[in-house]
Amino acid sequence: MSGSSSIKIKSLIRTLNRWSGEIGWWPGNTDEVMIGAILTQQTRWENVDRALGNLKKRGLNSFDAILTADIQDIEDAIRCTGFFRVKAKRLKSLALYVKDAYGSIGGMSDIPTGQLRSGLLNVPGIGEETADSILCYGFFRTSFVIDAYTDRMVRCIGITENRQELKHLFEMNLPKDNHVYRQTHAHIVEYAKKFCAKKRCSDCILVSSNE
DNA sequence: GACCAGGTCCTTG
Protein backbone atom coordinates (compact mmCIF):
# COMPACT_ATOMS: atom_id res chain seq x y z
CA MET A 1 0.00 0.00 0.00
CA SER A 2 0.82 3.44 -0.46
CA GLY A 3 4.13 4.95 0.24
CA SER A 4 2.23 7.53 2.19
CA SER A 5 1.66 5.01 4.97
CA SER A 6 5.35 4.23 5.06
CA ILE A 7 6.15 7.90 5.27
CA LYS A 8 3.80 8.34 8.18
CA ILE A 9 5.20 5.33 9.99
CA LYS A 10 8.74 6.58 9.52
CA SER A 11 7.78 9.98 10.78
CA LEU A 12 6.05 8.40 13.77
CA ILE A 13 9.12 6.35 14.63
CA ARG A 14 11.39 9.37 14.41
CA THR A 15 9.10 11.51 16.52
CA LEU A 16 8.82 8.92 19.25
CA ASN A 17 12.55 8.48 19.35
CA ARG A 18 13.02 12.17 19.81
CA TRP A 19 10.25 12.33 22.37
CA SER A 20 11.50 9.59 24.64
CA GLY A 21 14.82 8.18 25.69
CA GLU A 22 15.90 4.65 26.40
CA ILE A 23 13.29 2.51 28.10
CA GLY A 24 14.40 -0.56 30.02
CA TRP A 25 11.30 -2.51 29.29
CA TRP A 26 10.53 -6.07 30.16
CA PRO A 27 13.73 -7.31 31.73
CA GLY A 28 14.14 -10.80 33.13
CA ASN A 29 14.99 -14.22 31.86
CA THR A 30 13.08 -15.85 29.04
CA ASP A 31 10.83 -17.87 31.33
CA GLU A 32 9.77 -14.77 33.20
CA VAL A 33 9.18 -12.80 30.04
CA MET A 34 6.97 -15.56 28.70
CA ILE A 35 5.06 -15.85 31.94
CA GLY A 36 4.69 -12.08 32.05
CA ALA A 37 3.42 -12.03 28.47
CA ILE A 38 0.47 -14.17 29.49
CA LEU A 39 -0.15 -12.46 32.80
CA THR A 40 -0.23 -9.01 31.25
CA GLN A 41 -3.12 -9.84 28.95
CA GLN A 42 -5.69 -7.13 29.61
CA THR A 43 -3.81 -6.25 32.80
CA ARG A 44 -1.61 -3.48 34.18
CA TRP A 45 2.07 -4.31 34.44
CA GLU A 46 2.30 -3.39 38.14
CA ASN A 47 -0.01 -6.29 38.99
CA VAL A 48 1.95 -8.61 36.76
CA ASP A 49 5.12 -7.63 38.53
CA ARG A 50 3.62 -8.54 41.88
CA ALA A 51 2.44 -11.87 40.55
CA LEU A 52 5.91 -12.62 39.23
CA GLY A 53 7.23 -11.93 42.71
CA ASN A 54 4.65 -14.30 44.20
CA LEU A 55 5.60 -17.00 41.72
CA LYS A 56 9.27 -16.54 42.48
CA LYS A 57 8.68 -16.86 46.23
CA ARG A 58 7.05 -20.21 45.57
CA GLY A 59 9.71 -21.29 43.12
CA LEU A 60 7.18 -21.25 40.28
CA ASN A 61 8.87 -18.72 38.03
CA SER A 62 9.98 -21.27 35.46
CA PHE A 63 8.17 -23.55 33.07
CA ASP A 64 9.84 -26.61 34.54
CA ALA A 65 8.23 -25.73 37.84
CA ILE A 66 4.89 -24.73 36.31
CA LEU A 67 4.70 -28.02 34.48
CA THR A 68 4.47 -30.01 37.68
CA ALA A 69 2.98 -27.40 39.99
CA ASP A 70 -0.45 -27.68 41.55
CA ILE A 71 -2.78 -25.48 39.49
CA GLN A 72 -4.16 -24.05 42.73
CA ASP A 73 -0.73 -22.80 43.78
CA ILE A 74 -0.32 -21.04 40.45
CA GLU A 75 -3.76 -19.48 40.74
CA ASP A 76 -3.01 -18.20 44.23
CA ALA A 77 0.23 -16.62 43.10
CA ILE A 78 -1.27 -14.84 40.10
CA ARG A 79 -4.65 -13.89 41.55
CA CYS A 80 -3.73 -10.20 41.53
CA THR A 81 -3.54 -10.14 37.73
CA GLY A 82 -7.21 -10.98 37.25
CA PHE A 83 -8.56 -13.77 35.05
CA PHE A 84 -6.40 -15.94 37.24
CA ARG A 85 -8.04 -19.25 36.42
CA VAL A 86 -7.72 -18.87 32.66
CA LYS A 87 -4.22 -17.53 33.00
CA ALA A 88 -3.13 -20.42 35.20
CA LYS A 89 -4.40 -22.80 32.53
CA ARG A 90 -2.60 -20.85 29.84
CA LEU A 91 0.66 -21.07 31.76
CA LYS A 92 0.17 -24.81 32.06
CA SER A 93 -0.58 -25.12 28.34
CA LEU A 94 2.53 -23.20 27.44
CA ALA A 95 4.67 -25.24 29.81
CA LEU A 96 3.35 -28.41 28.26
CA TYR A 97 3.91 -27.12 24.75
CA VAL A 98 7.50 -26.10 25.42
CA LYS A 99 8.21 -29.49 26.91
CA ASP A 100 6.54 -31.50 24.15
CA ALA A 101 7.69 -29.48 21.18
CA TYR A 102 11.20 -28.43 22.18
CA GLY A 103 12.12 -30.21 25.39
CA SER A 104 12.92 -26.94 27.09
CA ILE A 105 13.12 -23.19 26.57
CA GLY A 106 16.74 -23.66 25.56
CA GLY A 107 15.59 -25.92 22.75
CA MET A 108 13.76 -23.01 21.17
CA SER A 109 16.73 -20.74 20.68
CA ASP A 110 17.79 -22.04 17.27
CA ILE A 111 14.32 -22.30 15.79
CA PRO A 112 13.50 -19.77 13.03
CA THR A 113 11.22 -16.97 14.13
CA GLY A 114 8.35 -17.82 11.79
CA GLN A 115 8.29 -21.39 12.95
CA LEU A 116 8.42 -20.40 16.61
CA ARG A 117 5.61 -17.96 16.04
CA SER A 118 3.20 -20.36 14.36
CA GLY A 119 3.92 -22.92 17.04
CA LEU A 120 3.15 -20.45 19.80
CA LEU A 121 -0.07 -19.40 18.08
CA ASN A 122 -1.29 -22.97 18.36
CA VAL A 123 -1.02 -22.89 22.13
CA PRO A 124 -4.42 -22.16 23.67
CA GLY A 125 -4.38 -18.70 25.22
CA ILE A 126 -1.59 -17.35 23.06
CA GLY A 127 -2.69 -14.95 20.35
CA GLU A 128 -0.72 -12.70 18.05
CA GLU A 129 0.21 -10.09 20.60
CA THR A 130 1.35 -12.53 23.24
CA ALA A 131 3.33 -14.51 20.67
CA ASP A 132 5.07 -11.40 19.35
CA SER A 133 5.83 -10.19 22.87
CA ILE A 134 7.45 -13.51 23.66
CA LEU A 135 9.46 -13.44 20.43
CA CYS A 136 10.54 -9.82 20.72
CA TYR A 137 11.22 -9.55 24.44
CA GLY A 138 11.95 -13.17 25.36
CA PHE A 139 13.88 -14.38 22.33
CA PHE A 140 15.23 -11.10 20.95
CA ARG A 141 13.64 -11.62 17.56
CA THR A 142 12.52 -8.91 15.16
CA SER A 143 8.80 -9.57 15.45
CA PHE A 144 6.94 -6.33 16.03
CA VAL A 145 4.27 -6.16 18.72
CA ILE A 146 0.96 -4.48 17.94
CA ASP A 147 -1.20 -3.84 21.00
CA ALA A 148 -4.16 -1.79 22.17
CA TYR A 149 -1.99 1.31 22.49
CA THR A 150 -0.83 0.96 18.92
CA ASP A 151 -4.47 0.83 17.88
CA ARG A 152 -5.18 4.10 19.64
CA MET A 153 -2.15 5.81 18.30
CA VAL A 154 -2.60 4.98 14.65
CA ARG A 155 -6.16 6.21 14.77
CA CYS A 156 -4.94 9.77 14.97
CA ILE A 157 -2.35 9.59 12.23
CA GLY A 158 -4.65 8.20 9.58
CA ILE A 159 -3.23 4.88 8.49
CA THR A 160 -4.61 1.37 8.43
CA GLU A 161 -6.04 0.07 11.69
CA ASN A 162 -5.72 -3.53 10.62
CA ARG A 163 -3.28 -5.17 13.01
CA GLN A 164 -1.75 -7.50 10.51
CA GLU A 165 -1.15 -4.68 8.03
CA LEU A 166 0.24 -2.52 10.81
CA LYS A 167 2.67 -5.18 11.91
CA HIS A 168 3.83 -5.52 8.35
CA LEU A 169 4.17 -1.75 7.95
CA PHE A 170 6.34 -1.42 11.04
CA GLU A 171 8.49 -4.36 10.05
CA MET A 172 9.00 -2.92 6.57
CA ASN A 173 10.06 0.44 7.95
CA LEU A 174 12.21 -0.50 10.93
CA PRO A 175 15.79 -1.72 10.71
CA LYS A 176 16.04 -5.44 11.45
CA ASP A 177 17.30 -4.79 14.96
CA ASN A 178 15.70 -6.26 18.04
CA HIS A 179 16.70 -3.37 20.25
CA VAL A 180 15.01 -0.93 17.90
CA TYR A 181 11.87 -3.07 17.87
CA ARG A 182 11.73 -3.12 21.66
CA GLN A 183 12.31 0.57 22.01
CA THR A 184 9.78 1.52 19.38
CA HIS A 185 7.04 -0.60 20.87
CA ALA A 186 7.84 0.65 24.36
CA HIS A 187 7.78 4.22 23.14
CA ILE A 188 4.38 3.71 21.59
CA VAL A 189 2.97 2.40 24.84
CA GLU A 190 4.48 5.14 26.96
CA TYR A 191 3.38 7.83 24.57
CA ALA A 192 -0.13 6.48 24.14
CA LYS A 193 -0.59 6.11 27.89
CA LYS A 194 0.09 9.80 28.22
CA PHE A 195 -1.69 11.28 25.25
CA CYS A 196 -4.00 8.87 23.53
CA ALA A 197 -7.37 8.57 25.16
CA LYS A 198 -9.70 5.88 23.98
CA LYS A 199 -11.29 8.21 21.47
CA ARG A 200 -8.56 10.46 20.28
CA CYS A 201 -5.14 11.79 21.19
CA SER A 202 -4.61 15.08 22.92
CA ASP A 203 -1.61 17.30 22.15
CA CYS A 204 -0.71 14.97 19.37
CA ILE A 205 2.81 15.47 18.07
CA LEU A 206 2.98 12.28 16.09
CA VAL A 207 2.66 13.49 12.55
CA SER A 208 2.96 17.18 11.95
CA SER A 209 0.96 17.43 8.76
CA ASN A 210 -2.19 15.69 7.77
CA GLU A 211 -2.53 14.20 4.32
C1' DG B 1 -19.71 2.94 41.98
C1' DA B 2 -18.30 3.26 37.23
C1' DC B 3 -14.60 2.57 34.30
C1' DC B 4 -10.39 0.73 32.70
C1' DA B 5 -6.19 -2.31 32.22
C1' DG B 6 0.23 -3.95 27.28
C1' DG B 7 -5.99 -10.28 25.12
C1' DT B 8 -7.98 -14.50 23.83
C1' DC B 9 -11.63 -17.56 23.04
C1' DC B 10 -16.36 -18.80 22.21
C1' DT B 11 -20.97 -17.79 20.80
C1' DT B 12 -24.32 -15.22 17.79
C1' DG B 13 -26.44 -12.76 14.01
Added chain:
DNA sequence: CAAGGACATGGT
Protein backbone atom coordinates in the same frame (compact mmCIF):
# COMPACT_ATOMS: atom_id res chain seq x y z
C1' DC C 1 -16.79 -11.99 9.33
C1' DA C 2 -18.19 -8.35 12.95
C1' DA C 3 -19.92 -7.84 17.38
C1' DG C 4 -20.69 -9.13 22.07
C1' DG C 5 -19.76 -11.60 26.24
C1' DA C 6 -16.81 -14.18 29.60
C1' DC C 7 -12.90 -14.32 32.20
C1' DA C 8 -11.59 -11.29 37.60
C1' DT C 9 -8.60 -8.39 40.32
C1' DG C 10 -6.94 -3.81 41.58
C1' DG C 11 -6.36 1.14 40.89
C1' DT C 12 -8.39 5.92 39.91
